[in-house]
Amino acid sequence: MFRIRAIQVEHGDSLLISYGDDKQPRHLLVDGGPSESSDTLESVLNDVRRGQRLKLEVLVVTHYDLDHIQGVIRLLEKNPDWLDIQEIWFNGYHHLKPSDIMGSSEGDALSKLIRDRGLSWNASFRKDKNETEGGRILQSKQPITFSGGLEIRVLSPDEEGMAALAKDWRDPTSSPPDSESVPDDLMGRSDNWPPNKYAEYGGSAFVSDRSVPNKSSIALLLKFDNKRVLLGADAYSDVVEKGLKMQFESPVPIDLLKVSHHGSKGNTNKALLDLLECEKFLISTSGKNHKHPDHALIARLVARYDTPKIIFNYSADWPGNWQRSPANWPPYNTQYPNDGEAFVDVLL
Template identity: 35%
Template sequence: MFLIEMLPAEYGDCLWIEYGKPGGRRYRVLIDGGLAGCGKILRKRIKELPVADRRFDLVVVTHYDTDHINGIINLLKNMPEGFGFDYFWFNGYDQIKPQGTRWVTQGEELSDLLRKLEAKTARQFWNKPFRRKAVMLPDTGPPKSIRLKGGMKMTVLGPNSKGVNLLFKEWDNVVKQEKAAAKLRKDPETAPEEDETFVPRDLREIQVASLAASGFEEDDSVANGSSIVLLAEYENQRVLLTGDAFPGDILEGLSRISGDSGKITLSAVKLSHHGSKNNNNNDFFSALDCRNFMVSTNGKRHGHPDREGIARVIHNKREEPTLYFNYNHGNSLVWSDAGLQQKYGYKTVYADNGHLKIDLTGQPH
């Protein structure tokens, strides 16, 4: 059994992973927590489990963006009875600062919560396999892999040292920008209006080859470039979890495990940055042999997924791909057209409430 569920994280990411032997114990991994409201959903979901079964192998916050981190902060502030984790991976200031740096930033909320939780439980879980330093790809040699309690292998493919060093240099700015953005979203008088009634343009405008070939300008967000990228492997299934990382950086990590053996075979890929055209290019998808692609976003705030990003998935396909969208909004629904699917050879699966579960093994669960 290997299940991945995209939870309703609005325009963010929250991935609930379950794995294990049929009829046996279920092991769990949580990747990101979406916006603050998703924390309530996570808390409710955890409380539906027996108290004795609320422990996770691993919780990961891929990077310091509100649509990935705030739900986790919300959850940790009011943890359900029995909830806990063996490992927690997050690159805070203490993890990325060069050795010998003594100054510590103030007000970084998740780091404060984790420090207090470690003190309360008398346990060390924060980036423990990495000697409490940054979870990252080494400059040379193979990526670091961790075998979780239930047998899942987690290999860290990113960020690289460039992404970590840039985050350190820009840490104050990153934190201030995210706090300002969060405050803006909470203030209805100053928050920008959102177009929640997006209407797809004429379907005749969609020419996959032209969209795929459109100019690519790589994302330059420092926060996104610091994303923790993971390869999750269990029972011959391999899933690439990308956060909001840059495609070139992801390929760098994959090349460390694939060598020059041709295309990289994967069972599923969570599209980086919610399908943004600036985080998904032809070089990336042409290097993959994969049929399942997940897109987590309700399309608000940034209008993701971009048509160019999805077109590049389809254009570089090896076999008929399936696109999984956890919201059925205009930006994703445009790809539901039967004529487009027949013409370009792909399938779509939609959820209408943000919950979408993918079973990678087809085993009973």
């Protein structure tokens, strides 16, 4: 079994990955969405445990954007007595620079909860087994293997992304400032339905996301049973591309790409897609806040005319528009949640 469950957390991300034996799979959770979706997150986790305890091999918090971190904070505040978290992966303030060790003076909300709960923090990245807290989560050639045979490689962030966040985040007692800076229409707010002719989206130059928190985002490559999943979080495409090239000398088949930044056209470029050899794409968003996914992003996904599959975790509103293929666009298939389910499942 290798399953990615994209939970409905409005404009945010929350992914429950399950692998191993069908009857007793292992699980990891990546992000928790915004605070207003925390009840949905807890309900989905509660249903998965089927009356038993639920163990997360690892809980990953990819970066500080509220639509990724707030649900995790709420979950830890509620502290369900049926939930066991073996390890948390999260780059806190003291991880930004190798020499910048703040110790117990760090006081942002998530870091305080991790310490108050006595949770294992970045243990897989310890350089010394006697360290109480692990090191930075950073782009690396070295894979990490979990019980049951799941292999994880970190593709983002790189040193530059960590340094950029360190420059912006000067107060360890609070979360970093929301310094997102984007050019006009990078978030797709002026997109309308139906989209323009397909050819109109192919000629414009790629303009990258410039959000500092996104530049520090943790992107992961998972491998289990010879299947590979790339979880892009909100990472920059050039950083993920560099991370892949550290791992592989040639393009590598990817069985599923969780598209970065909810389908923003500023986070997935043609160079990255050409490197992936992927035909299955997952987009996590309700589309209500930013009209994600952007038309230009969908145009890049279908550009090779190989009838890719695009999977959405919401079937209504903006994502639901893509159930109907626009006239004269390349062909593609779609998948949406089953009726009554607060998630969409991707089985690999």
